[in-house]
Amino acid sequence: MNYISTRGNVGEVGFIDAVLMGLADDGGLLIPKQIPRLSEAELTSWSKLDYKGLALEIFSRYINEEIPQDELKELIEASYSTFRDSDITPVRKLNDNSYVLELFHGPTFAFKDVALQFLGNLYSYIARKRNSIINILGATSGDTGASAIEGVRGKEGIRISILHPHQRVSKVQELQMTTVDDANVLNLAVKGNFDDCQTLIKELFADVEFKNKYHLRAINSINFARILAQTVYYFFAYFQVTADAPGEKVNFSVPTGNFGDIFAGYLAKQMGLPVNKLILATNENNILERFIKEGVYQPGEFHITHSPSMDIQIASNFERYLFYLYNEDASQVADLMRQFKTEGKIVIDSEKLKQVQADFAAHGVKNDECLDAIRTTYESTGYLLDPHTACGIAASSPYTGSDELTVTLATAHPAKFDESIQLVNIKQEFPVQISQLFDKPQYQTVVEHSKADVVEHIVKLYQA
Numbered sequence: 001m002n003y004i005s006t007r008g009n010v011g012e013v014g015f016i017d018a019v020l021m022g023l024a025d026d027g028g029l030l031i032p033k034q035i036p037r038l039s040e041a042e043l044t045s046w047s048k049l050d051y052k053g054l055a056l057e058i059f060s061r062y063i064n065e066e067i068p069q070d071e072l073k074e075l076i077e078a079s080y081s082t083f084r085d086s087d088i089t090p091v092r093k094l095n096d097n098s099y100v101l102e103l104f105h106g107p108t109f110a111f112k113d114v115a116l117q118f119l120g121n122l123y124s125y126i127a128r129k130r131n132s133i134i135n136i137l138g139a140t141s142g143d144t145g146a147s148a149i150e151g152v153r154g155k156e157g158i159r160i161s162i163l164h165p166h167q168r169v170s171k172v173q174e175l176q177m178t179t180v181d182d183a184n185v186l187n188l189a190v191k192g193n194f195d196d197c198q199t200l201i202k203e204l205f206a207d208v209e210f211k212n213k214y215h216l217r218a219i220n221s222i223n224f225a226r227i228l229a230q231t232v233y234y235f236f237a238y239f240q241v242t243a244d245a246p247g248e249k250v251n252f253s254v255p256t257g258n259f260g261d262i263f264a265g266y267l268a269k270q271m272g273l274p275v276n277k278l279i280l281a282t283n284e285n286n287i288l289e290r291f292i293k294e295g296v297y298q299p300g301e302f303h304i305t306h307s308p309s310m311d312i313q314i315a316s317n318f319e320r321y322l323f324y325l326y327n328e329d330a331s332q333v334a335d336l337m338r339q340f341k342t343e344g345k346i347v348i349d350s351e352k353l354k355q356v357q358a359d360f361a362a363h364g365v366k367n368d369e370c371l372d373a374i375r376t377t378y379e380s381t382g383y384l385l386d387p388h389t390a391c392g393i394a395a396s397s398p399y400t401g402s403d404e405l406t407v408t409l410a411t412a413h414p415a416k417f418d419e420s421i422q423l424v425n426i427k428q429e430f431p432v433q434i435s436q437l438f439d440k441p442q443y444q445t446v447v448e449h450s451k452a453d454v455v456e457h458i459v460k461l462y463q464a
């Protein structure tokens with residue numbers, strides 16, 4: 001499988017080069033040249049596989065012989081042996097036709113571990129096989145950073161700098177990142193919000209000379225390997241909930257910020273998984289909801305919400321979806337992205353809007369509605385939702401009364417967001433891996449929202 005850019009100005013590259021390139025060199029995003037399509041017979045045979053077996057089948061379709069099958073199997077084995085649940089991403093029935101897909105059984109209690117345990121091992125593999133230098137640069141609203149650090153810590157030849165918005169991540173997220181004192185880990189707390197952090201790193205990745213000079217590697221979902229690893233759990237969940245009704249269509253409600261997780265669901269659907277609606281659940285930062293309902297993609301006012309990891313305006317992976325919406329026409333995507341840069345918005349016509357609405361439903365969940373979903377779900381089922389999953393549950397509610405099957409992605413463990421849980425007066429017990437973080441010293445450097453300051457710090461790390 002080769003990879004191309006959504007903007008069409010990068011030659012085809014293989015899987016490993018696509019992983020190393022991260023952001024495409026023309027500023028676009030890398031995507032597979034052709035999405036592999038599954039036959040019904042393949043889908044039926046996959047339904048009997050366990051999580052690792054499914055991951056092997058799916059990854060093989062995108063990696064081909066670049067990583068020999070036995071080595072890929074070892075990578076998968078190593079990546080998912082760190083999960084606390086033997087199903088890796090178990091599905092729980094909430095009530096009637098409503099399920100949650102628990103994605104938080106990895107080391108940092110968030111869905112990011114599913115892809116970043118794999119990507120950490122993959123970078124280590126590439127460093128060994130290709131002798132490549134791996135200097136990771138990432139931006140986080142809290143979960144990606146913690147998970148990426150955990151995915152690479154202790155791995156030889158890898159250095160990692162993570163930018164997070166100063167004092168705008170939850171206490172547990174901050175502790176998970178900043179209590180790591182390994183010499184190859186740098187935490188920069190940027191005075192700004194997540195979009196500021198993401199814009200800064202995207203600028204550095206887009207400067208191809210700088211990127212190549214310092215061997216910058218991406219762990220954010222601009223890296224296609226992230227998306228690939230996240231498609232697996234859509235298949236896994238689908239097979240679990242349709243065990244008695246094979247072939248039935250399933251809705252997925254996906255808490256969304258950067259459009260990465262939901263794009264993985266879109267990809268699974270394009271591969272042939274019988275997905276009905278992809279329900280985009282967001283918070284008061286509702287640019288994506290407005291796009292799906294009105295066809296206008298334009299940042300609005302920034303809000304601090306009870307689901308801080310989704311306090312995002314500019315959704316990185318949106319460009320990947322635009323590519324398919326515009327029938328894989330890279331020059332149209334490049335024009336639209338230019339227009340977004342100069343005019344600050346993208347407007348699609350009514351035909352395209354119809355297509356968007358056939359793929360997605362959307363709901364921007366207000367703060368009170370989010371807390372309400374946590375409270376009422378807890379009262380009626382005893383199940384404690386984290387605030388991001390609560391947005392997913394709130395957005396799924398128009399569907400769960402029907403006889404359609406609906407799966408909400410549970411993207412984090414509630415212990416990561418106790419600030420929000422306390423607002424509904426629920427007392428939770430922390431897993432020991434989280435409670436022990438509170439006794440540890442923290443290591444982070446607070447910096448202004450300034451490219452020069454960030455560059456100074458990361459270059460020091462990468463040259464060490």
Ligand SMILES: Cc1ncc(COP(=O)(O)O)c(C=O)c1O
Pocket residue numbers: 110111141142143144221255256257258259260261262309310388389411412
């Ligand atoms: C807990 C949690 N849920 C949902 C999301 C949204 O995922 P995505 O950015 O892939 O849309 C994030 C991060 O963005 C997150 O950390």
Ligand SMILES: N[C@@H](CCOP(=O)(O)O)C(=O)O
Pocket residue numbers: 139140141142143144145219220221222257258260309310316
């Ligand atoms: N919510 C994310 C934001 C970054 O998203 P990513 O999909 O690009 O990694 C986080 O937790 O950092």
